[in-house]
Amino acid sequence: MEIPYNVEERPDTGLYNGKLGIWLFLASEVMLFGGLFSSYILLRTGDPNWFKPELSVPMATLNTMVLISSSVTMVMAWASLRLQDFKKFRLFSAATFLLACAFMVIKGFEYNTEFSHHLYPSSNNFMATYFTMTGLHGLHVLGGMVVIAYLWGPGSRMWKTEPERFTNRVEITGLYWHFVDLVWIFLFPALYLL
Amino acid sequence: MTAHSPEDIRKETRVYIFVFIALAALTVVTVGISYLDLSTGPAVALALFVALIKGSLVAAFFMHLLSERKLIYAVLVFTVFFFLALIFLPLGSFLNQVAG
């Protein structure tokens, strides 16, 4: 038995199941990070003794660039599949994965510096917000990396048997990945610049 | 999505590169603004404005929302509405606290 519209689009909605599914998931993610942003705004406006230690803007800027680049390579990987160019897909998704690694490593260095300056989540409410939000974002990056690695490696066997379905999977992963990028685009000014 | 010819897709990839350049440039801009030492109000407004542009670029092109189906728009419109409620109603209640 086959579930209808797993691969092909349903004519009246123009969507395959996975695409609708991922957008619904992203909608819930908007609300998840929305809750955190809302808390951040409230705590910050509500606390007269709000204190924000200096964070490393250059490192964060570098990380922003890294994440943006990984978004481009991700979308290029998908485009390569649509152009039936599997080799290029492998190349671009490997690049995406490596850029994601770079992001995590840089993030790790940042955390390390902060710890060495005795800045912990418990130090003050800014650091608490900072670690919670970037930590949760980092978990999302990790999750994405697992999926990207899978689609690069064992998962890519599907390309031979069901190319369209595989392309869809890459598209969906891309949507998730760009969303993670998008969250960072807001985290960056909110936590580092303001 | 399947209806696109290779030519279209190649055109799309060129757009992706432009978007990337724009995103990088805007990142530099927003960092630059932060060194201007504006007062809180304008600083927040400007930073959010730039972030909104960047976010819209990612959503519109990388997530190809520009050419997405109506149904997805409907879901997102609801989500944005509830998101705004989540941000502004608690804030409103905070600012409207009775003193004491």
Next chain:
Amino acid sequence: MSFSEKREEGVSEHDSEVPEAPEGLSEPPDRGAAEAHGAHHQEGFLRKYIFSIDHKVIGLQYGLTALLFMLFGFCLMLLMRWQLAFPGQPIPVIGGLLGNANAPGGVMLPEFYNQLGAMHGTIMVFLGVVPLVVGAFGNYFVPLQIGAPDMAFPKLNMMSYWVYFVGGVIMFVSFFLPGGAANSGWTSYPPLSNIATMGQTAWLLGMVFLITSSLLGSINIITTIIQLRAEGLTYMRMPFFIWSQFVTSFLLLLAFPPLEAAGVMQLMDRLAGTSFFMPSGLVVSGQVLEGAGGGSPLLWQHLFWFLAHPEVYVLILPAMGIVAEVIANNTRKPLWGYKAMVYASVWLGFMSFIVWAHHMFLTGMGTVMSAFFQTTTMIISIPSVVILTALLISLWGGSIRFNTPMLFALAFLPMFGIGGLTGLPLGLAPSDIHLHDTYYVIGHFHYVVAPGTIFAIFAGIYFWFPKFTGRRMSESLGKIHFWGSFIFMNGVFGPMFLQGLAGVSRRLYDGGVQYSHAQDVVQFNQFMSYSAFLLLIAQLPFIFNFFWSMRMGEKVGNNPWQATTLDWAATSSPPLGHGNFAEVPVVWRGPYEYSVPGHEEDFLPQNVATPAPQEG
């Protein structure tokens, strides 16, 4: 490939295989055949019953687990009711088993009462009712009623059950931690919850699992409804039950994540020493607490109620859906105002996101925001009234069949009515100042969820039992169950309004014996507790009936109630395993074509091809 081509291919594919009983779909509905089918596919026991990806099995798993949790939550409450009626007296029979940390000499300690209260609320809401109405009924009947072979994402479906299960186990095990289970109420308000015993950490972890499970489930249900509707099943031909599941899933999808965020923050507060919800200079037992401070306890309340208000509609909307199905079937009439009901439920879902701070009128909220939330609260009561009124008018002029499901569905109407109407004074700040946190509130929401939602759940179980098992439940036992439940439910919850109006607080360990001004109403406690114990006894016929009917109930065909929706077109006691319909159904008309003039029988199923006779 176009829509109709695809469908045609699907149909012909099945046609050619029917003689060989493809996937067991056309096999007779008895157990032997179902098992043979399992063996035929070499599906192991694990795959078929435990880690199944078939929505029917998952629905049953959800249903049985949630029913057990509900019974458990009810038993917790019985312990509390003993304490409320006979404060300080040893609990008979099982008092000695509760352990010295909880009830030395069988006498309940206040700390234990708090655990029971918090866990009763949590278990009933998150482990009992939601998994029943969405996980069980939603899972089982959404695909069947829209003519789909399964959920859109079967594996995700399986995951959502197991994530729920883990969450439930964490909650259950927390009773055995040092200091016991969570004891800060189901609302877990900080700063109390921040400094509470370890059970609170377990509660938060459990909630993260339960929230994740709901998210997976809701994505699945929404996608299924949008993508897998049978040909011809337009939105306005969907049974009202499907609409209620649709709206409910959106509430779960968008309202739960902020609580997940809040849960993570409270976990950070408890484990990493942050102060999201800790104000500066909090004094506990005469000492100022260490820590950064500067946090806001009210922030938790906002995030909590952002979920928890929509949550009450998660509890009630699917119940309305079930009741609508049962009423349409047993009045043998189309639902009156089907369209109005659909629009009302969408409107209800939408508004439910912007009323939450009516739970917070007493937090020092200023008049501007208070006016806003009072207004939205009054507005949101309108769609509930629309739905309830439509259901009531649907009864008018019907030739009603008073069977057990219908009795429960009928009782739902006034019970929900009482629950809803008593909510209005709570939504207006001036009256809420008096009523807030009294037993009036407990009475109000229990009328909604206990004789309301739970009656709808019973209606659903009696109504759809033949679909699960191919057999009908005993009517006479069902009627005993109904009348017992109906009388004793009101016995438990009715007097709560009077107690609350007299000012008796909720969450009191001794039920208010120290309120000298309220002795006239505090004495009702014994009557209420006796009603609660009798309510337990009234459930025995149901439990017996449930298991007895599985083996001995009257055998029935696919459509024992002469119903019109697609679920009744599928085989009864459908063989477990993937796939639902022998022939992909095509829908020709709306969901409730009962007593169509000019048609021989008094019902016209959605999938029967004869065009409806022209009226005129």
